[in-house]
Amino acid sequence: MKFSLVADTLGYMEGTTKRLELTQHLVDLFKITPPEIISKVAYLLQGKLRPEHEGIEIGVAEKIAIRALSKSTGVPALKIEHEYKKVGDFGHATANILEQKTQTTFLKEDITIERVYDTLFKIAELKGNRSQNMKMKYISSLLNDASPIEGRFIAKIITSNLRLGVADYTILDALSIAFTGSKENRPMLEHAYNVCSDLGRVAEDVAKNGIEALKHFQVSVFSPIRPMLAERVKDAQEAREKIQADFAAEYKLDGERVQVHMQKDKIILYSRSLENITNYYPDIVEKIGKSIKANEIILEAEAVAINENTGEFLPFQELMHRRRKYNIAKAVNEYPITVNFFDIMFVDGKSCLDMSYKERRRILESSINEDSFARVMPMMLIKTDDEVEDFLENAINSGCEGLMLKQLDSPYRAGARASNWLKLKREYKNELGDSLDLVVIGAFYGRGRRTGRYGALLLSAYDENTDGYPSVCKVGTGFTDESLDQFYQILSDKIIVKKDPRIDSGLEADVWFEPEVVIEIVASEITLSPIHKTALDKIRKGSGLALRFPKFTGKIRFEKTPENATSVDEIITMYNSQKKVVQDEKQF
Numbered sequence: 001m002k003f004s005l006v007a008d009t010l011g012y013m014e015g016t017t018k019r020l021e022l023t024q025h026l027v028d029l030f031k032i033t034p035p036e037i038i039s040k041v042a043y044l045l046q047g048k049l050r051p052e053h054e055g056i057e058i059g060v061a062e063k064i065a066i067r068a069l070s071k072s073t074g075v076p077a078l079k080i081e082h083e084y085k086k087v088g089d090f091g092h093a094t095a096n097i098l099e100q101k102t103q104t105t106f107l108k109e110d111i112t113i114e115r116v117y118d119t120l121f122k123i124a125e126l127k128g129n130r131s132q133n134m135k136m137k138y139i140s141s142l143l144n145d146a147s148p149i150e151g152r153f154i155a156k157i158i159t160s161n162l163r164l165g166v167a168d169y170t171i172l173d174a175l176s177i178a179f180t181g182s183k184e185n186r187p188m189l190e191h192a193y194n195v196c197s198d199l200g201r202v203a204e205d206v207a208k209n210g211i212e213a214l215k216h217f218q219v220s221v222f223s224p225i226r227p228m229l230a231e232r233v234k235d236a237q238e239a240r241e242k243i244q245a246d247f248a249a250e251y252k253l254d255g256e257r258v259q260v261h262m263q264k265d266k267i268i269l270y271s272r273s274l275e276n277i278t279n280y281y282p283d284i285v286e287k288i289g290k291s292i293k294a295n296e297i298i299l300e301a302e303a304v305a306i307n308e309n310t311g312e313f314l315p316f317q318e319l320m321h322r323r324r325k326y327n328i329a330k331a332v333n334e335y336p337i338t339v340n341f342f343d344i345m346f347v348d349g350k351s352c353l354d355m356s357y358k359e360r361r362r363i364l365e366s367s368i369n370e371d372s373f374a375r376v377m378p379m380m381l382i383k384t385d386d387e388v389e390d391f392l393e394n395a396i397n398s399g400c401e402g403l404m405l406k407q408l409d410s411p412y413r414a415g416a417r418a419s420n421w422l423k424l425k426r427e428y429k430n431e432l433g434d435s436l437d438l439v440v441i442g443a444f445y446g447r448g449r450r451t452g453r454y455g456a457l458l459l460s461a462y463d464e465n466t467d468g469y470p471s472v473c474k475v476g477t478g479f480t481d482e483s484l485d486q487f488y489q490i491l492s493d494k495i496i497v498k499k500d501p502r503i504d505s506g507l508e509a510d511v512w513f514e515p516e517v518v519i520e521i522v523a524s525e526i527t528l529s530p531i532h533k534t535a536l537d538k539i540r541k542g543s544g545l546a547l548r549f550p551k552f553t554g555k556i557r558f559e560k561t562p563e564n565a566t567s568v569d570e571i572i573t574m575y576n577s578q579k580k581v582v583q584d585e586k587q588f
């Protein structure tokens with residue numbers, strides 16, 4: 001199949017911000033794609049070669065790409081650089097150069113999707129110093145045969161600049177329409193996706209075997225499962241109202257969520273956003289095997305930094321010292337951890353996802369030999385509200401954030417935020433003492449001491465219903481000099497020339513970012529706002545919701561993806577419960 005079909009689709013998609021149109025372009029493409037290569041198409045549309053968790057990066061430096069383009073067109077590199085500076089986008093610059101191509105090639109090969117994909121794969125596999133020349137050769141051979149629009153998107157993909165904002169869920173919608181005729185079957189596709197986190201695999205399965213086959217979609221080791229998430233509550237009474245069934249309470253530790261996949265001696269660890277984090281935890285890899293009584297297993301745990309002398313749990317920030325490329329061994333020594341297992345999803349050929357919490361907990365306990373490093377999360381079956389209060393007190397005293405409350409009958413709902421799991425933190429009891437995890441979507445340049453850096457950030461919630469990022473506040477307090485420098489560095493990679501169509505804000509930021517970085521914020525209150533777009537028209541026509549007196553807590557939530565940020569629905573709930581508190585107070 002010709003690569004031009006993918007390039008044309010990407011071209012149409014770049015020209016629209018409407019989700020329906022984006023979806024329709026994808027549907028048209030999927031309908032004409034042979035099942036054998038649909039997985040490749042699904043990855044390429046997102047600028048990838050494999051699912052994110054496999055960590056395969058094409059990663060070609062722009063310099064190399066420029067040299068390759070120069071080689072294939074005969075246009076001097078300096079002239080290409082000049083064109084690039086002029087148009088500000090490497091893809092467009094490549095297309096312009098290819099249009100003006102001076103060397104005409106007579107023997108042109110049609111570029112197929114397979115050829116583009118396989119060449120990019122070879123490039124991604126090249127490692128080491130000597131690889132640059134080989135990379136250049138591969139790229140120039142592709143560009144040599146590419147039309148301007150094909151070149152534009154090849155250039156964007158190889159330099160990791162394909163930023164179309166096609167979310168996973170838009171692709172699932174399109175697959176559902178293309179292969180079942182309607183969006184109604186999306187939940188089945190979504191379920192398969194939540195179980196394997198691999199869009200290519202789901203696309204191939206539905207294209208080859210039809211929607212019915214997805215019912216039997218299997219959990220497998222080394223395909224991470226999208227984690228189950230919790231809703232928040234402010235006390236035991238609210239928990240009881242929400243759960244409406246028997247539940248257990250577990251400690252809620254303030255560490256990093258780790259999904260452990262093990263098959264015999266091989267262990268891979270995935271973060272909450274399903275990134276492969278095995279390298280950060282050599283101690284887990286080394287020690288965990290002897291605690292696990294199975295050949296093949298998928299478990300979930302919270303890795304927490306501890307004070308080895310007192311056994312006390314330490315806060316999340318301590319763990320972040322491990323997020324470094326070099327000298328991990330030193331960090332492992334300086335920041336010891338324990339691993340606290342709280343769920344099991346698969347054991348020796350059997351999926352546990354459909355089992356109840358109670359059953360999973362029983363299997364979990366019988367699958368782990370506890371020692372001082374590997375433990376099973378402290379848990380208590382709850383009968384009365386007082387028991388929740390007492391257990392919460394214990395948890396807080398041992399350095400936990402609070403409790404997780406889990407319904408005894410509930411299955412593991414991969415990828416869902418549901419009321420079968422609730423989180424109860426101590427500070428939730430005071431109105432909005434609760435923190436929010438928000439996405440950085442834009443920034444404003446600083447003045448005075450902050451000149452040359454950002455003075456304030458524009459933040460959004462995540463709208464699960466539209467896959468959008470509506471703004472909810474502008475934050476300028478809570479930053480230290482160090483954190484301002486850090487933000488400037490981290491965010492400079494995320495700058496986008498054109499505002500992402502998923503971003504919605506009444507404020508014009510000086511710079512816009514790809515919605516990727518999540519930070520923690522506290523605020524005094526949620527108010528109606530004419531400027532911010534979170535929950536627009538939901539409470540009052542023409543108004544959104546905004547945070548009053550927002551403050552950065554110092555925590556960058558590296559482990560969270562933007563889709564894990566506080567959702568619009570959660571903010572509406574917080575707004576409503578805050579209103580209730582005010583009304584309740586007025587009655588007295």
Ligand code: AMP
Nearest residue numbers: 250251252253256257272302342377404
């Ligand atoms: P939050 O990040 O505030 O939405 O809380 C959810 C996070 O709490 C999870 O992603 C886990 O990293 C963490 N956590 C700590 N203890 C538990 C537990 N017992 N069960 C589930 N999640 C837990």
